[in-house]
Amino acid sequence: EAGVVQSPRYKIIEKKQPVAFWCNPISGHNTLYWYLQNLGQGPELLIRYENEEAVDDSQLPKDRFSAERLKGVDSTLKIQPAELGDSAVYLCASSLGGGLDTQYFGPGTRLTVL
């Protein structure tokens, strides 16, 4: 079974530029999560989707961050414009359903903003 796929793995941009991250969850997984992981910290939830609906986006900085999950499968997370403090690893995870279903994480995208 293929795992969660993320791309790109690494991205370097200058501040004020836009950037987008892509996630392909495990086939059949209805729930998709985006997390932010700062260096030396644990992941923090940004947004959770149940199929194509964003059911928890309370931690997403909506002034510059946006996300979509068209057709309830792949998802894209965008930052526009990026700031220096956005440098971090962006993780995508998926699970069959919500609740206590095991979350499977992708390898992450490491973003560096110069």
Add this chain to the structure above:
Amino acid sequence: GNSVTQMEGPVTLSEEAFLTINCTYTATGYPSLFWYVQYPGEGLQLLLKATKADDKGSNKGFEATYRKETTSFHLEKGSVQVSDSAVYFCALLFTGNQFYFGTGTSLTVIP
């Protein structure tokens, strides 16, 4: 509020040594508890979990027991191997799907 406190690392052990990584939590209600592991260059993987008090999660020789009275979920392994070198994250989950992760503990096992 809800939070997870993990033993700070890095931790360096010799092969076959006993491992304990402490994890305590603060929570309103009764969360489920997890240990995730992140091997170098890979994504987080679920190592074990426990969903109610006194449950013991176990996998790959690792164990952790959900202790409600001490609000703890310490990770233990009797004999570590070089291949166990990774970063270990304690996490708690409420039914509202909100995961709270600790800051991670880096483990290096030397031959």
